[in-house]
Structures are given as structure tokens and as C-alpha cells.
Amino acid sequence: PLPQxxxxxxxxxxxxxxxxxxxxxxxxxxxxxxxxxxxxLAGNSLVFYREPPPTAPCTVWGPAGSRPESSVDLRGAALxxxxxxxxxxxxxxxxxxxxxxxxxxxxxxxxxxxxxxLLQSDQEAELRAWHCALRAVIERLDRE
Ligand code: I3S
Numbered sequence: 001p002l003p004q005x006x007x008x009x010x011x012x013x014x015x016x017x018x019x020x021x022x023x024x025x026x027x028x029x030x031x032x033x034x035x036x037x038x039x040x041l042a043g044n045s046l047v048f049y050r051e052p053p054p055t056a057p058c059t060v061w062g063p064a065g066s067r068p069e070s071s072v073d074l075r076g077a078a079l080x081x082x083x084x085x086x087x088x089x090x091x092x093x094x095x096x097x098x099x100x101x102x103x104x105x106x107x108x109x110x111x112x113x114x115x116x117x118l119l120q121s122d123q124e125a126e127l128r129a130w131h132c133a134l135r136a137v138i139e140r141l142d143r144e
Contacts, residue, residue: 011042011043012040012041012042013041013042013133013137014040014041014129014130014133015038015039015040015041016038016039016126016130017036017037017038017039017052018036018037018039018119018120018121018126018127018130019034019035019036019037019088019119019120019121020034020035020036020037020039020048020117020118020119020120021033021034021035021117021118022070022115022116022117023085023116023117023118024095024114024115024116025115026098026114026115027114032086032118034088034120037049037050037069038050038051038052038053039119039130041130041133041134041137044073044074044075044137044141045071045072045073045074045099046071046072046074046077046094046096046134047068047070047071047099048068048069048070048071048117049066049068049069050066050069051066070098070115070117071098071099072094072096072097072098072099072114072115072117073096073097073098073099074096074134074137074138074141075097075141075144076096076097076141076142077094077095077096077097077134077138078094078095078096078138079092079093079094079095079131079134079135079138080092080093080095081093082118082119082120085118086118086120088120089120089122089124090120090121090122090123090124090126090127090128091118091119091120091127092118092119092120092127092130092131092134093116093117093118094116094117094118094119094134095114095115095116096114096115097114097115098114098115
């Protein structure tokens, strides 16, 4: 059967399995808890699911009807290397506000306490591709 794409106007720009840990929530530091996550980049959102969709092609959202574990708005998000924050290799540090669908568009303040995640892959090329894709989206949103 064809994978069911969730009802969303945005096209998925990138999706895949990454190791992920949230390190702060609402500006409050959290204890690390690394685990695999199905990560979806679409529109202005970065969405994390506990599980990939059943057929796991590279262009769909999480399992149909499943709730994301977390999602953030990439408008005003910050991206940095995570090497100071982890002993793992190929780590990316993402800071962003939680996604609020009703939030009005417009510039965000970068220092608002938000969520912070570390994303990691043992494959350097994979993490680099995520870094490029996220940077491109954040830069595009900054110009909007
Ligand atoms: O930044 P930290 O505290 O060195 O992160 C490590 C710890 O969270 C550790 O768990 P404990 O909470 O039981 O100490 C994790 O198992 C490690 O993976 C964390 O470090 P890395 O370097 O893997 O991000």
C-alpha cells in the first residue's frame, strides 16, 4: 500500500532516522536521553516522531495519525555544531521555539528560551546533509 501522507500543505524537504536528544525545553535544561528518532523537515517545521512510517520511504511524515514526539518552528531557529555539547561525533545543535500553528508570521527573537536538541548520525555525510538542509530553510525563513 502507498504510504499515507498526512494532511499538510508543506512538502517534506528531508526525512530520516537520526539519533536525537532534547537538551532543553522551554529554556530549562534537561538530562540527555539519546534515542533514534524519525525526523521530518517540511515548510517551517522540524518534527520528531518516535517511529518511522511503516514503509519508511524518504519523503513522508511519521506513521499516519501518529502524534509527533516534538515539533519546532524553524523561524528564528539557531543551528550550531554540537561538539562542545557531546562526546559523540557528527552532532548538530538546534535551538528553536516550539511550533505553535496559530503564531503569526514574522521575525522571531533568537534568544527566546525554546527547545534545544542534539541531532547525531554515525554517517558524517548524512549529518552534513541535514545541516545544509536546515541551514537553507532557516536562511530562507529569515528572508521572509
Ligand atoms: O553531557 P553529558 O552529561 O556528558 O551527557 C552524557 C550523559 O547524559 C550520559 O548519561 P547519564 O545521565 O547517565 O550520565 C549519557 O549516557 C551520555 O550519552 C551523554 O553524553 P554524550 O556525550 O553521549 O552526548
